[in-house]
Amino acid sequence: DTAVSQTPKYLVTQMGNDKSIKCEQNLGHDTMYWYKQDSKKFLKIMFSYNNKELIINETVPNRFSPKSPDKAHLNLHINSLELGDSAVYFCASSQDRVGGYTFGSGTRLTVV
Amino acid sequence: GEDVEQSLFLSVREGDSSVINCTYTDSSSTYLYWYKQEPGAGLQLLTYIFSNMDMKQDQRLTVLLNKKDKHLSLRIADTQTGDSAIYFCAAVGGYNKLIFGAGTRLAVHP
Numbered sequence: 001d002t003a004v005s006q007t008p009k010y011l012v013t014q015m016g017n018d019k020s021i022k023c024e025q026n027l028g029h030d031t032m033y034w035y036k037q038d039s040k041k042f043l044k045i046m047f048s049y050n051n052k053e054l055i056i057n058e059t060v061p062n063r064f065s066p067k068s069p070d071k072a073h074l075n076l077h078i079n080s081l082e083l084g085d086s087a088v089y090f091c092a093s094s095q096d097r098v099g100g101y102t103f104g105s106g107t108r109l110t111v112v
Numbered sequence: 113g114e115d116v117e118q119s120l121f122l123s124v125r126e127g128d129s130s131v132i133n134c135t136y137t138d139s140s141s142t143y144l145y146w147y148k149q150e151p152g153a154g155l156q157l158l159t160y161i162f163s164n165m166d167m168k169q170d171q172r173l174t175v176l177l178n179k180k181d182k183h184l185s186l187r188i189a190d191t192q193t194g195d196s197a198i199y200f201c202a203a204v205g206g207y208n209k210l211i212f213g214a215g216t217r218l219a220v221h222p
Contacts, residue, residue, distance in 0.1 A: 045211075
């Protein structure tokens with residue numbers, strides 16, 4: 001069973017479109033995150049939710065809207081996609097710092 | 113806020129040891145992590161160290177922590193071609209978020 005699963009794995013879309021990426025974790029963790037990895041492999045946190053409550057909202061354009069229907073799911077909706085949104089988006093979850101953070105396999109978003 | 117820095121490239125010969133270095137700024141970071149990313153893949157947690165430890169060994173991996181200098185290193189013994197990947201050092205910042213270094217690209221050649 002995959003611990004943190006993201007769908008889709010690849011997403012190619014045109015500028016201006018709206019798209020969503022879904023994430024689910026079956027680890028029973030309380031906290032979930034979205035990270036963005038750019039073309040130079042830099043990883044930066046975007047959002048985190050703890051038990052469905054938004055904890056971290058880094059300086060992300062408001063075209064990005066996370067939604068957590070329950071503590072096992074954290075989805076990312078992106079409106080009016082731009083070329084600069086092209087990146088790999090990673091979902092992660094954690095329970096406590098000892099166990100570390102478990103990452104999904106990533107969603108490669110390409111905006112054309 | 114927390115900042116994490118790593119050297120960007122390391123090239124080693126197969127069978128040699130690799131040492132990847134990392135520095136961080138926030139001394140209150142209680143855990144420090146090493147993640148591995150293979151091409152086209154996600155992030156795999158390799159190991160972590162608690163801030164009150166100086167060293168942790170796990171098979172071919174040895175993590176050394178110098179709290180005074182805020183320096184962390186990952187040593188891979190007997191490096192193999194399968195170890196070629198990007199290695200990320202990460203510290204915990206405010207609100208339990210992971211702050212990553214830029215990643216060290218390890219290339220292993222015969």
